[in-house]
Amino acid sequence: MTAASSDFKQLVLPDVPGLVRSTLPARVRVERLLEHPSAAHLVAQLPVQDFYYLVKELGLTDAAELLALASPEQIQGCLDLDVWDKDRVDIARLRRWFEVMLEGFLPSRLLRAVGGVDIELLALWLRRSCHIYDRTLEEGVDENSNLPRYLTPDTFFVVEFLPETDAATALAWERLLDRLYAADQQFARRLLLEAKWGLESELEETAYRWRRGRLEDLGFVEYFEAIAVYARIDPVEAKEAAAVDWRPRGPREAPVVLPVPVADAFAEGGFFATVFASIADEAFAQDLAEALLALVNRVLSADRVDPGEPDHVRTVSARALATVSLGLEYLAQGSPEVARGVLERTPLITVFRVGFSLTAELGRWAQRIYQKGIDDPNLDPLLAKRPLFPRSFDTPPYGGGRPFRSLADLAVVRQYLESRYGALLRSEEQR
16 A cells, blocks of 8 residues: 555545545545645545535535645536536536636646536537637627627637626636636637537537536436336345356556545444445455445436435435345345355345335335325325335334335334235235
8 A cells, every 4th residue: 555545545534444435524624635745646536526525515615725636537527516407507507616716726727627628518608608709710890889808818819798698707708718828829719719610509418428428437327227226126036146246357546435425324324334344355345335336326317316416415325325235134134244245246236126126015015005095194105206114113203204224124114014904905916
């Protein structure tokens, strides 16, 4: 292990073997990173999602110093996660990122950051903000227009801001073009020409395609592919299935870091967290952590959750981890020793599907009871698209629902359904 790797692990406090995560508040963690002599190197080691959620926890303005140390890949990753509304760019959110960079970045670092951003994304924003006149083509400007204008330093272009462009956006572009011209005139001209001649629909489609590819690498696959994570699987057949060699090949370039909203799910404990903590093989633990992150991202895609909303990500992560715990406890028959073997030979997505299938069965029972005109408030959480454990069965009881976390939860609900509605359910099955 290199000294830098050791520093990295100490700063993010890996309190579970093989899992690099932070038990510190985001602000304290960032302060320690920034105070370190190798701050730039350590920040660059942070995976995109972890870096992004640190920025979100701090707030964009307060994260300016951290952002100034980001790699171009981290900057682009943050924009991928934050400035899109489905397949459309949110220009106001995009502008805020660049306002912070304009305020806090030195010219060379700004050029490095901007150069790593998809030029189609920048050109789309510029095209939506202004009309560009190319003076080398003798394009005339309406001298009677009162719209604000910007003349590029080389005098080749006149940028006339559109009536609907607000003053903050116009100012941001004037500052950005000034800085780009000072650092790399050729890049600035290329951007202006891309914005002038590119079709708005094609620019957005291309930028979205690049973004989608990068998110798929993180596990954020398209909805119709992601929804397969909820496909029913026979738990008994899964328990008897042949082993699958699911672990990745080759060395890992850096430790796996679970983003804060995902790592927080471990705080709730559960069977999977207990088994994970007992794994002594760090390489295996790292493979599992990577698989868990990919699984959570797939569930986020299937549930159409915006990865830019940390609170929603935290909620879905807790539910995904609870579902994995349930599936693993079933497959291992409650034995942590057996569970380690199950994890070695079973893809984590399969474990999740087993857990979900167990809860979906109870959800189908509740649906049948509801369709008979029986209104039982205790069953309302089971009627959700992703069935939840009724908290009225907790001690003490509460309203609403929470994720199923264990076989004991399943047993409580199953016993209630059978004791109160067993005859009804059996008569339905006989028809």
